Amino acid sequence: MAVASKKIPAPDLVPVRRALLSVSDKTGLIDFAAALARAGVELVSTGGTARAIAAAGIAVRDVSELTGFPEIMDGRVKTLHPSVHGALLGVRDDPEHAEAMRAHNIQPIDLVVVNLYPFEEVRQSGADYASIVENIDIGGPAMVRASAKNHAYVALVTDPEDYAAVLNALELNAGSLSYEFRQKLAAKAFARTAAYDAAISGWFADALAIExxxxxxxxxxxxxxxxxxxxxxxxxxxxVTGEKRPGVATAKQLQGKQLSYNNINDTDAAFELVGEFDPAASAAVAIIKHANPCGVGEGMNLKDAYLKALACDPVSAFGGIVAVNRLLDAEAAEEIVKTFTEVIIAPEASEEAQGIIAAKKNLRLLVTGGLPDPRTAGTLVKSVAGGLLVQSRDNAVVDDFELEVVTKRAPTEREMEDLRFAFRVAKHVKSNAIVYVKDGATVGIGAGQMSRVDSSRIAARKALDAAEAAGNAEPLTKGSVVASDAFFPFADGLLSAIEAGATAVIQPGGSMRDDEVIAAADEHGIAMVFTGVRHFRH
Structure with a gap:
């Protein structure tokens, strides 16, 4: 049954005479506490926060003076007491509440300054189970929720970045805070505890393997x-969620204008793709446009890899995102800036490369300090009307698969290398996906079509356009290999790839007509391997 409201109107201005401070993050604490003290606010505090304030020569009362009870159990119990929560939850204009406060000598608290144990940081540090549990804050969220609920009388600060705004508001209102200001602080506080509890519940689900x-x-x-x-x-x-996975959310932007919504989406796609390529084995570059790769290449160095990626679809590369899997050097930077590019993302960038890119003041340069591990587990969330679709990250990597040769002819060593390359890329192309690869570079990509045959034809058409632009007589797909993100339901998609010049195919298999598709491959002398793993991407 819902609790009925007594409909007592909230006052507009509430004077701040007493503040309770209990913070884990002590950024800006001393300056803020000193300013409150100068404004005549009585300070009450707990544990390490009280010690830090006292050490700075600022008068502060320990919370145990209010409760008449010492902190116990290693500080686990210090503010969970009626003298604290009565002071926070009391509706001061309710006669019954006011009488209870007088009867039990509960002194009202007007301002609460709380931030929570660093659960998210400890979790990401790789700490053990017991240490993570110990950093689940109990008293802090309880005070936050109590204060935020009673924002009619109590102001609540959960973020050190709000200290200046609080002091400014106190000065403007002669030591009081307005109801609208208290409302906004309460809304932010409830959002903070919601995110905090989400992190805790998410960690438990992961730790206990609750799918x-x-x-x-x-x-x-x-x-x-x-x-x-x-x-x-x-x-x-x-x-940002706090996940330490190297990428756009954790990157440092060295230059360029602010990233847009589309920039962030596309840059994430680009860096996740290039993370599939081991930098110790080869340099790799991915060029992304509208969340789809328009060219991917690998080589002995980034310049070579970039030129191979660019050759796949130089028209679409205009205004794209470039991701590299190694330190960005000057030679690669000089090539990249010749084409209009929105963002470059790299693990690192040399000073020379930074200097070259600096000439393009709007070009964003992001450095991440590392590559995302394609094998790492994670969670992906997509909103739909009235709900959320939640799934694990696609962390299947073709290098870990046991590939099955299903045709009479087996791929050559060179073809097998290109087949693996093609399937890595197909994983990051919107379905239906068809990817042609030759000599460590994409030469045609068909993405997001309703028919796999159409994707195959579009990829071949793009390869022909790229060949004509480069002055080549033959389409780039001649002598290539081809990857499909899902099985060929009919032989027509395969025949389209063969017509384009493909000599080997990699696909998941699993169609009711696999035999027909294999027979078509054998008839044309094409090598085919099955992965047994599908890479749909919507």
């Missing part, structure tokens, strides 16, 4: 407000 929890929550912190979303009439913000 489908009955309740699932996700949270993040606003990193940037976008100028607009996918289109100018849409609003957008970029929230």
């Amino acid at each position: 489908h929890p009955t309740w699932r929550a996700f949270g993040g912190k606003l990193e940037n407000v976008m100028r607009y979303g996918e289109n100018p009439h849409q609003q957008a913000g970029f929230y």
Whole structure:
């Protein structure tokens, strides 16, 4: 049964006479506490926060003076007491509440400054189970929720970045805070505890291998407000979850204008793709446009890899995203800036490369400090009307597969290398996906078509256009290999690839007509291998 409201109106201005401070992140704490003290606010605090304030020569009361009870159990129990929560939850204009506060000598608290144990940071540090559990804050969220619920009388600060705004508001209102200001602080506080609890519940699900929890929550912190979303009439913000996976969310932007919604989406796609290529084995470059690769190449160095990637579809590469799997050097940077590019993302960039890119003031350069591991597990979330679709990350890697040769002719060693390359790329192409590869570079990509035959034809058409642009008499797909992200349901898709000049095929297999497809390959002397793994990407 819902609890009925007594409909007591909230006052507009509430004077701040007493503040309770209990923070894990002590950034800006001393300056903030000193400013409150100068404004005549009585400070009450706990544990390490109280010690830090006292050490700075600022008068502070320990919370045990309010509760009449010492901190116990290694600080696990210190604020969970009626003298604290009564002070936070009391509706001061309710006669019954006011009488209870007087009867039990509960002194009201007007401002609460709390931030929580660093659960997210400890979890990401790789700490053991017991250490992670110990960093689940209990008293902090309890105070946050109590104060936020009673925002009619209590102001609550959960973020050190809000200290300046609080002090400014106190100065403007002669030591009081307005109801609207308290409302906004409460809304932010509830969002913080929601994200905190989401992190805890998510960790438990991972730690206990619970694939489908009955309740699932996700949270993040606003990193940037976008100028607009996918289109100018849409609003957008970029929230970070705290996952330490190298990528656009953890990258440092060295130069260029603010990333847009589409930039972030495409840059993530580009870097995840290039992470499939081991930098110790080869240099690799991926060029992305509208979340699809328009060219991928590998070589002895990044310049060579970039030129091979660019040759696949130089028209689509204009205004694209470039991702590299090694330190970006000057030679590669000089080539990349010859074509208009929105973003370059790399594990590192040399000073010389940074200098070359600096001449293009709007070009964004991001460095991540590492590559995403394609084998690492993770969670992907997609919203639909009224719900969320949640799945594990596609961390299947073709190098780990036991490939099955199903045709009379087996691929040559060179063909097998290109087949693996093609299937790595197909994993990152929107379905239906067809990828032609020759000599360590894509030469034709067909993406996102309703028919696999259409994807195959589009890829071949693009390869022909690229060949004509380069002055070649033959299409680039002649003598190539081809990858399909899912099985060929009929032989027509395979025949289209053979017509384009492919000599070997890699596909998952599993169609009811596999025998027909294999027979067509044998008839044309084509080598075919099955992966047994599908890479749909929608």
